[in-house]
Amino acid sequence: MKNLKKLLALAMAAAMVVSMTACAAGGKGAEGGSAGAAGDTAAEAPAADNGGGDSADAGKAASSDLKVGFIFLHDENSTYDLNFINAAKEACEAAGVEYVLKTGIPEGQECYDAACELADAGCGIVFADSFGHEDYMIEAAKEYPNIQFCHATGTKAHTEGLSNYHNAFATIFQGRYLAGVAAGMKLNEMIDSGKITADQAKMGYVGAYTYAEVISGYSSFYLGAKSVCPSVTMEVTFTGSWYDETAEKEGANTLIQDGCVLISQHADSMGAPTACETAGVPDISYNGSTESACPNTFIVSSRINWVPYFKYIIDAVEKGETIPADWTGDLSTGSVELTSLGSAAAEGTDEAIEKAKADLEAGTIHVFDTKTFTVEGKELTSYEADVDTDADYTPDHEVIVNGYFDESGADFRSAPFFNVQVDGITLLDTAY
Amino acid sequence: MNERTQKEPLFHVVKRDAVSRKMEWAIRAVAIISALILCSVIIAMFTGDNPVEIYRSIFLGAFGSERKTWITLQNISVLLIISLALTPAFKMQFWNIGGEGQVLIGGLASAACMICLGEKLPNGMVILFMIITSVAAGAVWALIPAVLKARWNTNETLSTLMMNYIAMQLVAYYIIVWEVPKGSGKIGIINQNTAIGWLPNVGNKYLLPIIVAAVVTAFIYIYQKYTKHGFEIAVVGESRNTALYAGIKVEQVIVRTMLLSGAICGLAGLILVGGINHTITTTIVDSQGFTGVMVSWLAKFNPIAMIATSFLIVFMDRGASEISTAFGLNQSFADILTGILLFFIIGCEFFIRYKVSFRTGKERH
Numbered sequence: 001m002k003n004l005k006k007l008l009a010l011a012m013a014a015a016m017v018v019s020m021t022a023c024a025a026g027g028k029g030a031e032g033g034s035a036g037a038a039g040d041t042a043a044e045a046p047a048a049d050n051g052g053g054d055s056a057d058a059g060k061a062a063s064s065d066l067k068v069g070f071i072f073l074h075d076e077n078s079t080y081d082l083n084f085i086n087a088a089k090e091a092c093e094a095a096g097v098e099y100v101l102k103t104g105i106p107e108g109q110e111c112y113d114a115a116c117e118l119a120d121a122g123c124g125i126v127f128a129d130s131f132g133h134e135d136y137m138i139e140a141a142k143e144y145p146n147i148q149f150c151h152a153t154g155t156k157a158h159t160e161g162l163s164n165y166h167n168a169f170a171t172i173f174q175g176r177y178l179a180g181v182a183a184g185m186k187l188n189e190m191i192d193s194g195k196i197t198a199d200q201a202k203m204g205y206v207g208a209y210t211y212a213e214v215i216s217g218y219s220s221f222y223l224g225a226k227s228v229c230p231s232v233t234m235e236v237t238f239t240g241s242w243y244d245e246t247a248e249k250e251g252a253n254t255l256i257q258d259g260c261v262l263i264s265q266h267a268d269s270m271g272a273p274t275a276c277e278t279a280g281v282p283d284i285s286y287n288g289s290t291e292s293a294c295p296n297t298f299i300v301s302s303r304i305n306w307v308p309y310f311k312y313i314i315d316a317v318e319k320g321e322t323i324p325a326d327w328t329g330d331l332s333t334g335s336v337e338l339t340s341l342g343s344a345a346a347e348g349t350d351e352a353i354e355k356a357k358a359d360l361e362a363g364t365i366h367v368f369d370t371k372t373f374t375v376e377g378k379e380l381t382s383y384e385a386d387v388d389t390d391a392d393y394t395p396d397h398e399v400i401v402n403g404y405f406d407e408s409g410a411d412f413r414s415a416p417f418f419n420v421q422v423d424g425i426t427l428l429d430t431a432y
Numbered sequence: 433m434n435e436r437t438q439k440e441p442l443f444h445v446v447k448r449d450a451v452s453r454k455m456e457w458a459i460r461a462v463a464i465i466s467a468l469i470l471c472s473v474i475i476a477m478f479t480g481d482n483p484v485e486i487y488r489s490i491f492l493g494a495f496g497s498e499r500k501t502w503i504t505l506q507n508i509s510v511l512l513i514i515s516l517a518l519t520p521a522f523k524m525q526f527w528n529i530g531g532e533g534q535v536l537i538g539g540l541a542s543a544a545c546m547i548c549l550g551e552k553l554p555n556g557m558v559i560l561f562m563i564i565t566s567v568a569a570g571a572v573w574a575l576i577p578a579v580l581k582a583r584w585n586t587n588e589t590l591s592t593l594m595m596n597y598i599a600m601q602l603v604a605y606y607i608i609v610w611e612v613p614k615g616s617g618k619i620g621i622i623n624q625n626t627a628i629g630w631l632p633n634v635g636n637k638y639l640l641p642i643i644v645a646a647v648v649t650a651f652i653y654i655y656q657k658y659t660k661h662g663f664e665i666a667v668v669g670e671s672r673n674t675a676l677y678a679g680i681k682v683e684q685v686i687v688r689t690m691l692l693s694g695a696i697c698g699l700a701g702l703i704l705v706g707g708i709n710h711t712i713t714t715t716i717v718d719s720q721g722f723t724g725v726m727v728s729w730l731a732k733f734n735p736i737a738m739i740a741t742s743f744l745i746v747f748m749d750r751g752a753s754e755i756s757t758a759f760g761l762n763q764s765f766a767d768i769l770t771g772i773l774l775f776f777i778i779g780c781e782f783f784i785r786y787k788v789s790f791r792t793g794k795e796r797h
Contacts, residue, residue, distance in 0.1 A: 075756075075762060075763060076762075100757060101757065101760075102753070102757050103756060103757075104756070104763050106713075107713065108711065108713065108716060109709045113499075113503050117497070117499060117500065120497050120499055131616060131618060132618045132620070132713075134620065135620045135621035135624055135711070136621070138621075138624070139624075155613060208617075209615050209617045210614075210615040211614070211615035211616045211617070212613065212614075212615060386613060389612060389613045390612070391610075393612075393613060393614045419614070432615075432617060
């Protein structure tokens with residue numbers, strides 16, 4: 001990828017030099033061509049420029065001296081990072097604090113270096129957005145005890161014993177459950193219209209890795225669908241990457257050929273949604289609406305809204321309050337959101353989602369209520385999960401509490417640890 | 433205008449006679465200055481930002497604070513070690529583009545020692561095993577294409593390139609074996625609490641790679657310039673037949689040189705895994721096995737000049753990420769600037785060898 005970029009940059013430079021020499025030689029035609037190319041690029045430039053301008057303005061308008069540094073794995077071309085970048089800008093501008101965004105930081109020593117550079121530059125909070133950043137954030141946190149290091153999706157803050165290192169996540173399984181309700185409504189519509197039989201109500205799911213976060217996601221999605229369409233089954237395939245457009249597209253196509261009549265995903269590219277649009281199969285996406293690219297097949301998308309967390313940590317640091325080791329946003333904090341429905345959604349979906357949402361918030365239903373699913377044909381009455389991360393994956397906490405699997409529960413950690421294989425879900429490949 | 437001038441091309445390219453050192457450097461300076469001017473024009477045209485501010489920002493990105501300076505020096509060292517490793521093979525006209533894989537497999541060997549021996553042996557022993565295995569792994573990875581070439585004259589460009597992908601897939605496999613937590617596809621920092629197998633800090637955590645790079649530079653310089661081996665490499669590179677005629681065992685030179693090349697790559701892997709990142713990923717080498725090819729060529733295989741060329745590339749890379757942060761420009765924009773600079777630098781070598789004479793007309797009349 002990086003080579004390709006370098007090659008492209010080189011090719012572009014070559015093209016420019018060639019066009020310049022052509023101009024110098026007095027070739028009118030060449031001049032016209034190069035002006036056209038310049039115009040195209042210039043049209044895109046202001047957007048990028050505004051980003052920079054914003055960040056500089058925020059600095060001037062700062063109402064406190066707090067500065068927040070953000071570390072992102074990719075840039076705004078990844079839907080996952082874009083979701084964080086937008087939230088970071090929104091929260092910092094609302095709070096009137098200065099911010100620095102570092103994009104394209106790999107999950108290696110570069111993350112430690114970036115975190116330390118941000119700390120050196122006077123940031124009071126340093127935040128990183130990718131799972132693999134965690135260990136390097138911990139290293140930096142050890143070195144700068146007076147600066148708060150916050151990390152999304154990590155698992156180690158509650159066992160690391162550092163007062164300035166914190167994890168955060170949201171109960172996105174609730175969002176996925178609600179998206180699952182929308183999926184179930186769509187399946188019911190297909191069954192009612194005679195398009196498929198109840199037995200053919202099979203969904204497909206493109207996952208990244210066989211990681212708890214993904215397992216928790218597809219299981220909650222499945223249970224949401226099952227709550228309105230009891231005959232539903234699901235097939236899951238894994239790509240072995242968080243972002244691999246080709247593999248995600250291939251995965252979705254395999255599932256569609258396999259007879260799946262509705263697709264959802266937990267990976268960050270447009271691969272699965274565009275495959276669905278081409279095949280005319282309804283799709284539930286993730287991280288944000290894909291309606292503009294997939295107007296005919298988009299049903300709904302769930303996402304984590306990080307603005308509440310960012311506002312919370314800024315506020316806590318300004319007031320000198322402690323940030324908990326684990327912070328779990330939910331429907332009530334506004335951290336878990338659904339987009340507005342697309343045209344492919346079935347009638348009555350809005351009402352069904354609202355009802356389920358109200359029940360979840362009231363606590364009258366639970367996503368992982370052990371009465372709603374079986375594991376190897378039996379109800380799950382007791383389960384020990386690997387909450388305290390270790391190299392041997394040792395199960396260490398009983399997580400079935402009051403008749404439900406207490407995913408991301410307050411006594412455990414914010415990052416998902418649900419890794420039970422629910423009946424009705426078939427994994428096509430588990431290599432990753 | 434007469435018939436004759438119309439037939440004559442606007443300019444023609446003439447090979448220069450031997451160019452003086454002074455002239456060479458003058459041409460290079462002109463190339464770099466014109467690249468910077470062109471970059472300025474592009475910056476001003478597309479972003480409206482002040483080019484001087486951008487250049488200042490690039491400089492600050494590499495040397496803006498004490499830590500930044502150390503990181504820049506450390507990155508230069510790693511790239512330099514990898515480039516130095518490739519150099520003897522290139523000088524022999526053996527196209528080793530397998531540096532990426534040789535570094536990676538060395539890194540994998542280090543990581544394996546850290547994970548598998550971490551709790552069984554004392555720290556010193558673990559580090560000793562890491563050094564031996566990673567250097568050996570890199571050497572073996574280079575030895576395979578070398579033997580294929582020496583015995584059956586296979587195309588080493590292909591075989592070294594293929595070995596990269598084998599190494600990458602092996603690393604991908606072991607990441608899944610060693611991943612923590614399960615299913616995450618990440619190993620994370622190895623022995624984070626015990627620091628077993630972490631190469632010791634010398635002064636500060638950035639200094640060790642710098643020292644190693646200095647030693648390797650001196651070694652390759654002496655090896656190429658003052659030893660019999662170095663002379664043999666040069667002869668084989670100039671002409672295989674001459675080497676044969678002079679009684680040099682070409683096969684032996686190829687195998688020996690590639691072993692050295694791979695061993696130093698393995699050493700780079702050891703430093704990346706044991707000294708810097710303390711983890712292994714498929715992308716840990718970050719294409720430096722290929723960038724090293726350019727560093728080595730730009731410096732014409734001269735180890736001392738390679739300090740400058742690797743500095744240039746790392747400096748631009750560090751500056752690039754700084755301008756993307758400071759000006760909100762996409763990283764790709766910085767890549768364009770680096771591309772332009774490299775294009776001019778590589779392009780100016782053409783003008784060192786050839787000159788362009790324009791049609792004057794006068795001579796013809």
